[in-house]
Amino acid sequence: xxxxxxxxxxxxxxxxxxxxxxxxxxxxxxxxxxxxxxxxxxxxxxxxxxxxxxxxxxxxxxxxxxxxxxxxxxxxxxxxxxxxxxxxxxxxxxxxxxxxxxxxxxxxxxxxxxxxxxxxxxxxxxxxxxxxxxxxxxxxxxxxxxxxxxxxxx
Numbered sequence: 001x002x003x004x005x006x007x008x009x010x011x012x013x014x015x016x017x018x019x020x021x022x023x024x025x026x027x028x029x030x031x032x033x034x035x036x037x038x039x040x041x042x043x044x045x046x047x048x049x050x051x052x053x054x055x056x057x058x059x060x061x062x063x064x065x066x067x068x069x070x071x072x073x074x075x076x077x078x079x080x081x082x083x084x085x086x087x088x089x090x091x092x093x094x095x096x097x098x099x100x101x102x103x104x105x106x107x108x109x110x111x112x113x114x115x116x117x118x119x120x121x122x123x124x125x126x127x128x129x130x131x132x133x134x135x136x137x138x139x140x141x142x143x144x145x146x147x148x149x150x151x152x153x154x
């Protein structure tokens with residue numbers, strides 16, 4: 001078995017590195033009512049370049065919030081980008097979100113017993129957008145869950 005090597009997919013993840021802050025719009029969901037929020041998210045390179053580590057802090061206008069920790073890495077067998085996410089909702093990651101880059105967007109899909117979430121991270125200059133669409137239960141259609149817009153800090 002060959003030892004995994006750093007490659008272009010690892011390098012592509014470094015585009016996220018830095019601190020970001022901005023506004024979020026959240027649709028009603030089984031977890032919370034529709035609301036707006038502010039959030040800060042930071043990304044740093046870890047594990048000798050094999051991962052990008054994410055820290056996330058959200059403050060909702062309704063007084064709630066969410067804290068998250070993520071690890072982005074690359075599947076050495078398929079070359080897919082993987083995202084293992086943990087958050088204060090408390091659901092452990094059954095499996096990572098999986099996908100890859102399409103131009104300036106990282107598109108990852110995560111399937112859980114609760115449904116499917118499609119995450120799109122789009123970078124342009126010092127701007128990061130994170131859109132989440134979800135498909136719950138037996139629904140055939142994705143619906144918007146979150147629309148976030150962040151600016152680079154510092």
